[in-house]
Each structure stands twice: as structure tokens, then as C-alpha cells.
Amino acid sequence: MSGSRRVLLLLGLSLALLILGQIVLPGFLSPTQIANQLKIAAFLGLFALCQTLAMTAGGQGLDLSVGAVATLGGVLSAALLPSLGTLAAGCCAVSAGLLVGMLNGAGIAVLDVPPLVATLALASVINGGLIVGVSVFAPPNAAGPAVAAIGGNATYGVPNIVLVWFAVTAVALWLLLRSAWGRRLAATGSSATVALLSGSNTVVVRTAAYTLSGGLAAFTGFLLTGYVGQAFLGLGNAYVLTSIVAAAIGGVALEGGRASYLGVACAAIMMTVLVSLLTAINIGESGRQIIFGLTLLGFLVVDRFGRPTS
Amino acid sequence: MFWTDLRRSGVLPGLAMLVAVVALNVWLQPHFFGRPSLESNIATFTPTILVCIAQAIIVLNRQLDLSLGAGVSLLNCALASLPTDIVGGAWTTIVVTLLLALALGAVNGILVAFLGLPSLIATFATGAIWFGLALGLMPQPGGAVDPGLGDLYGADWFGLPVPLLIVCVVMAGCILLGRHRFGRWLVAVGSNPASAFQAGVPVRAATFGAYVVAWLLVFLSALSISAQTLSGDARLGQTYTLTSVAAVVIGGISLAGGRGSPWGALLGALVLGIIANVIYFAGIPSIWQEFFKGLVVMAALGFMVFGQLRRRMA
């Protein structure tokens, strides 16, 4: 499916779900509801961007550590907030994320560890470390007012977090499609050997992709504390696999290569609307999981047979 | 010849790891090699071992199955909720569960082999569906598994504990499969699907078959765990999936397919199981367990990576 067709399909589907929701549950389509859903979609979209970077870099790339790193970012920023202030605390959180991402990248690009395994291992170490750290140090965990403002408030009716997401989306689109680095990333994902022979430093490119992913995950965790009000363990966990799914539905190929974030952003929106619709009509977790799985399968099938050259 | 084969199978790092962790375990628990300890270990490890071998079969075919854990949960809930007072009693329940397992495997097989969906995402989707079904069957942990199953599992046959026999039979099955045309097709497709197709290998049937065979093992795993818990829990199998991936990697099986052997998965499962023992016997407070498990997986990875690096330098 071409990029623009996918975007249209996803947006169309989201609209259809919203309308369906309104029919079944009047009030579903209210501005506050939509704003809420956009907020959740924004977080999912940001995590899905992490996955987009990892997947585009090739070699069955994914980042299973986004949840752990987000939690790390949230906990760290909340802990440092009282002493360093919002900005510095946020920067520390992002730096930690960048560091973790670099470790991932080094393992994957230099040591040839499969991404599935490398990011999984790092995630368990970080999660474990956080459990220990939190119980030993019992750091403050409240989100500062500034972060809460971003996470919770709105500007002219548009939730701030969504504005942040728009800004990040713009940067992502430019980075992936309109910068030499984005082309190098797609090239590395398409064929690392050819990219190497064409003059790329594939190790640096792939490490950079995972580093960015880590930094972004930590940043998103930092913002998440604002949305939720505090930092807690398991903050990011729910987003790990859903972000991969959003990237897949959004059209990013697991083998690597050309990718665009626009489809992924729309996929994040569609998935959020779907889940909230299911929650709103009170389908138990059992039904939600099944419908979620079936929807994903549906997309995969459409994708598979919608391609003109199958 | 033997040593070359051993080296090429990629199990040496995993084997070395196993020796290391067993040594650690023995140090912490001097009675490790005593019969009660070994029996207890094998009984506990068997469900995981079986899922890991199932994953290995699929990975050798260059696919992945992220729904194995949810499958174990679903089969477990089926065993625990099917009425046992029907014709045939517990055996009917077991047969029905077996058929269910094969059906689940067939669904995955159809999606991946015949519809050509990417296995990682497709099985992630079916995993959600299996989990949903398990929750539907058993919203809260409960139900009852026929205690006869538990007795069977804890018994000794021919002087060997039943769990050990199960693993031996499964490994023997794997060896036979490796000698059979179908087993080699499975690996050939994982190594180079295009070449296998040109050679006339029925590629899609091979992948479909891989899933069905793997889910036979998932069924055995569900039986084994149900025999121990004697009840149903929809979240039972949650950790199995990623454990199976870790075990496959520790065992030297390439995620790109074609390279490695099910023995590697057995090794990997044992390594992970014994590491849990080590953590327990070292008296590490539970709060540190997650952290240590992660560290140990990283150490295993490091070992494996250096083995790979050394091979490349040679």
C-alpha cells in the first residue's frame, strides 16, 4: 500500500470508529473525549517513532527497551526535580535515555547482537535496576508543575502534549525524508553491505538510530509523568509492544529500508481510538484483546494483498 | 568430524554457560546432584524446555512465534475448565486440548505460510487473541485440572521421572525429525527459501508443518505445567514467550534461520532455569531478582557475542 493511501485508510478508519462510538455511546465524539484520545495517541505515537527509527535501521530492528527507558526517564526526572528544577531534570532524563540507546546501538551495530535480544536484555536490567533503586533510595516521584502543564494542559483547546507531538512529527518527517542522514539510515536498513561500500559508516548510523530512540523514549517518559501526575514503576511498559504494532500498521517494514513516520502517526491515532471505543462500550479485557488481535491481523492481510505486485 | 559439527551447531557457548551456572548452583546448593533436587528441577523446567524447543523449530524455519506463551495459558485454561465428567473423562479433555493446540498452530501456520504475513507481528496478533480467549475461559485463576494428571506427572516410569521421559522422547523426536526429509526441508527453507523453492521443496507446507509440530510441543508444555499447578490461569504463560526467544539465542540458534539445533534450545532453557535457582539459593532478596536475571541474561549474551567474534577473527 502506498504511503498516502495508508494515511488515508488509517484516518478514515479512525473517523469511522469515532462515528461508530458516537452512535453507540453518545458523547464519545465530544471535544474533551477527542482531546483525551489525541493525548494518549501522542504518547503512543512518540514511542512508535522510536520503533520507526529502530526498524528502519534494518536487521529485524526493534527497540524492546522503550518501556524501561521511559520509566527510567520518568523516575529520574521526578527524582531530580526538587533539586535541579524542571529543565535540568528533564535533560538528565534524556541524557540517560541517550546513553541507554547508545548501549543498545553498540551491542547491535558493533557486536551484532540481534536487536530483539539486545533491547530485551537491556530492558530487564533497567527494569530490575529501577526496582532496586526505587526501593533503596525512595526518591520523590511527583511530576513538577511545568511538566504537568505540558502533559495535562491545553493551549487554545489543543492539548500541549499533542502540540509537542506535532513538533516532533515535523522533525521526524524532515529527518527521515529530507535529510542525508535519513537517507543513510534507510540505505543501511535496505542493505548494510551496499551502504558500507557506498561510503556510509553503518555502525555510526545504526548506533545513532538506537541512541535517538533511547533519548526519545526517556523524553516521552518524562512527559508521561506530567500526564499521569507522578512517576511510577512500569510507567512505560504498556507501550512497548503497542508501539511496535503501531509502526507495523503504519507501514514500516521490519526488514528495514524506506520508511515514513506519517503513516505511523496515523496508526497511533487509529489504534488509540479503537482501544478507547472498546473500553467505552465495556467490552472486558478478554474481548478487547481479541478485537485488538483481529484488527492487527486484518491490517496485515490488507497490506499483504493490497500490494499490486504480490 | 564430530568436533566440526559441534562447532558449526553453535551450541558451544551455551554449553559453556551451562557448565558455569551448574557449577555456581552446586556451590550454592551442594545437594544439586542429589535425586530429589534433580527431580524437582526437571519437573519445574520441563514446561519451559518444551516451549523453548517449540520456538527453536520455528526459528530454524526463519520464523518466530510470539504467541507460544499465550497459547500455553489458553491450553492450560482449557484443561482446567473442560468438564471432566464427560465420556472418557480426563482423556477426552486431554485429546480436546491436543486438538485445540494443533488448531492454534495451524492458524499461525496458515497466516504465516499460506497468507505470507510477517511472523513476528502476525503471531503477536494471534497471541493477543489466544490471551483474550484464555481470559474469556477463565477471567480469574481457578478451575480444576484432573489430579490424575498431576499424579502421572509426578510418577516414575522405568525408573525415570516422567518429566525427564517427556523431554527425552521429545529430543528423540527432534533427532528423528532431523533425519527425515521434512526436517531438512524445514531447515533448508529457513536457510534460503528461494533456493528451497527452486529445488522443489514445498516451502509453504514446510513452514506450516513447523508450526504444527511446534504446537504439539506447546501442548505437552501446557500439560506439564497444568499437572503442577492443577488449576487454570490466563496469565500463566506470559513469561514463556520471551524466555523462549532468550533460550534460542543462548543456544546458538540463529534468528535468521537455518543454523543451530534444538539441543541449543534445551541448553538455553536449562541455563535460564538454573539461573533462577542460583538467584534463589544465593539468598538474593526478591527485590533484586529481576535485576539479577537481567544481568545474567546480559552475561549470557556477552559470552555468546565473544564466541561469535572469535569465530569471525579465525
Next chain:
Amino acid sequence: MHFLPEGVELSGDSLLTPQALPLLSARGITKRFGGVTALDGVDLQAEAGRVVGLLGANGSGKSTLSRIIAGELTPDAGTIELTGQVIAHASPHEAALRGIVIAHQHPSLAPDLPLWENMFLGTERTRFGGFIDRSRTRREAASVLGELGATLDIDAPAGTLTASGQQVAEIARALSRNPRLLILDEPTASLSPAEVARLFDVVRRLTSDGVGIIFISHRLAEVEQICDRIVVLRNGRGVGDWATSGRLDEARILELMTGDPEARLRPHIRREPGETVLAVSDLRVGTALRGVNLELRSGEIVGLSGLQGQGQEELLETIAGFRRPAAGSIVRRGVRVSARRPRDMIRHGICLVPNDRHRQGLFMDQSVGDNLTSVRVSMQHRPWQLPVAELRRFVEQTIERLQVKTEGAGQNVARLSGGNQQKIVIGKWLGVHAEILLLSDPTKGVDIHARTEIYATLDELAGSGTAILVFASDVQELLLHCDRILVMYEGRIVEALAGEAMNEQRVMAASFGRGA
């Protein structure tokens, strides 16, 4: 009677010489891919015990034709008869069961399976319902390989074989299926002359056993040597079909294949080389390079020759920074250079057109434009920018300059013919001022027209000062285009020939280690 364009007459045997039914008779074969007609009513006959050579440029349809005969594709129209019976293959496997087997130009083996298993994949010798008879299979594998004179380890994973080993394995695999009709598609591309000789022995043995052979090759000398008749295709149509009686009229064949009298191999223009830009001394890499010394001067085209696998590929890859030398030095304009990756060498102006264009030269899932600009994009100083307009101009200019036949810059590169793909691989480097251009067998599997164009481009580059080092397995090509030729043997340069000494006999002698 079948098609014949005006002015082309049959000579030698007519196809209607009364004899037994031909082994294979393909008539009126037509095949379209989307809007492109690859084959338009082509006839081909193969006789038992005879070798028919199938010649044609890329895009002529010969690959398509052989794939149809081998069951990999189904024709849109036309019939295939096997000893008089109309057949239709549903799959390559079915064709193989009927005795029609193809040895592919690009062997595709399962890299992790041992050689003996690869050879019998799909035709396993089994017993008791599917269990593999290992000893019997291994014995058979060893015997077929022995016949080809190959000293390969049958237990080695196929992925560890060299290109020539894989080619031999592919041919062995085809032979092990006991074909009645064997199609050899560019079987000698990666083989050494000794292996080619053994192959031809096997071919003669097969024909004397009544097997029919279809032999596809660009190497006219080989075709002349082994074929009883030839069929020439151009643009999906047959343009010539006659018995060879031991000698080929090469000029006429070329004319038929290209339809362009100017496509003859051009006479060589001698150049005056400039200063020394590259000096390699005592370069060593494992067992592949055992101390290579050479010098390159600007404006000259130096050819690298010798038997396959004597280190030519490794030499070029090492100079380009793709391999790390164990010893020795590479000096560029008096300054010693070393590289951890090709990027470092590219910065010094040393560029490589690699051996395998599918796996090393092109991003097969990307467009012509993306591929052409990949080097510029990789090397530019400011990664946050992308000078779109400038790049587009470069792409248009390069497509024009190299005469690349493509629907446009946006076309996926996988759809181009081999020759055009190779032009893209070369074109990538035109934007980065390559001072030293290394080419590793750039005309392998490329039709004669594109070859001429490629060498014309190299001439142009040399004219503007680039130093070119090109490895080609076709000695004739090198003799025609190079200022001097270096012959490699067992990891060393054993002979440097220029001027009068540059002839095929000296090259051959040096290739076998017997030099002046």
C-alpha cells in the same frame, strides 16, 4: 518454417533435416510481463546428443526462454513438446521430473546446509518413508563433484564456498538429477579455465549419452568450442538459427544481437599516462594476497587478469578499504593511507565498483535515482541537508551520460536488465570525483552492447585523468581496452604486460604461473 527477418539466411543444416523427433521443440513462445513483451513467438529446438547455444543481449529474452523451458515461468502463448508430446510444466520440480533441469546463472544455495544436502535438496535419496539415506546421498554427491574435477568439501556449509565453488555446486546439482535436457545458464562465469575444460568434458560425455544441452553464454569462444548449433535472439525474437560447424562468424553474431554495426568492439586508443597516483607494496591478506606490488598512474586503464580466485577480488576490495590488509602499504600520491571502512578510502578518492551488483552494488528495493545518489548522500559533509534539486540534476545527467535504459529515475532498480544495473553501480561514483576507480568484473553477465558502453565510459574517465584498475574474467576485453595488463597468480602479480607483449598467449601463460 519460422520467423526470419529480412536479409538473414540460414546456413548449414535446416531444422527440418529428417531425423528422429527433436528432444525439445518450443514453438511460438510468447511471454509478457505487464506491458513489456519479453518473448514474441520464439522457436527453439534442442536435439538429443547435441548442444545448442542460445545467444543474445540482455533483454533479448534468452533468460526468460530458458526459465520457461525449465518450468519456472509459464508462457502466455506457444507450445513445448518433449519428444513429440506436448507438455506444460506447473513448476520447476515438475520439469525436473520430466528430465529438464537448469543450472542457474546465479546459484542460490542454502548457506547453512552442507554441500551434499544442497545438491540433493528436493531429490533426497530416502528410505523407510522419508528418512534420508545419508551414506548413499553423500557418495553420489562426491562422485558427481569428482567428475567435474572439483575438490570441494561436501560437508562444508554451502555459504562458505567461493563463487566458483558455488557455480560448480550448482552444475553438480543439475547433473545429479540425471537430466535428459540440461540448460546451462552462463555456467562458466565464475569458473577457471581448467574447470571450464572439465565442464566441457562432462558436456561431451552427456551428449554422447544422448542428453540434449542448451548452452547460454556471452563467451563466444566457448560457444564456438562446444555448440553444434546456435540460436540468436534479439528483443524477444529469434534472429538467427544455424549450425556452427566449428566456427563462428563473430562479427555477424554481434551484428545480429545488437543490430548496430557500431557495436563492434572498438579499437583501443593508446593514452599517455600521467603521474603515479597509487602505489601498493607488499599487500597481504590471509592466503588470498601474498605480497602484491603495483602502481597506477592517472589517465591509464590497467587490467587485472588471471584465473578466477587468484586474489583479484580481494586486491580490489583491500585497496578500497573493504578488507583490512595484514601487511603492506597503500600509498596515494606519496601519502600512506589506511582505512577501517570504504568511507575512508572514498575520502581519498579511491572508489570500488564491487563484484556482486545485487548484493554489494545496489539497493534492490530502491529506485534508480536513490541508488545513483547514494554515494553523494553518504559522503556529503552536512548530514542534516539534502540538496534535492542538485541531486535530481545529477541523476538526469548520469542516466543520459551512461545511456541507462530505464523508465525514469523513480523506477525500481530491480527491474532493470543486468547491463543497466551495472551502469547504475558505476554511475554512483561519477558524482564524487573518483581519482582512482577500481572495478571488479564489471561486465559479468552484461550484454555486449552495455559492455561497450561501459568501456566507453571508462575511456572517458581515463581521458579526464582517472586512474582505472579493472579486473575482468574476459581476457579479450582487457586486451582491447587496457594500457597494460597485470596477471595475478596465487595471490601475487606474476606478470606485467604492455605494448607488444600484451597478447593472449602471454596472459594465458602467466595465468597458469608460467611466465617469461
